Amino acid sequence: QVQLVESGGGLVQPGGSLRLSCAASASIFSVHVLAWYRQAPGKQRELVAHIDTSGSTNYADSVKGRFTISRDNAKNTVYLQMNSLEPGDTARYYCNGLRVRPSWWGQGTQVTVSS
16 A cells, blocks of 8 residues: 655744655655645645655755755655745645655645744
């Protein structure tokens, strides 16, 4: 059974940092390009960053230079290190494949950036 479980969100002040984790089933981790998405209230879900099986990464313009996606192959986990957080980063964050599979959506993890 494919499973993606996000964690690591929280409340942080502007300029702060958080690291999100996405624990993936072994069956998908080594095969698929995995990605982080976010959805703010009243907005569409957007792609934040993705990483392929070789470690190559890509980022949305809005997070370039501030966020870093990485993967730990031994733990079947993808991370999103978020630095210099801004109020505009407030959203629920999810992981999925770069090619989205609806059945893979988990509960996500809430990130709130506020003073």
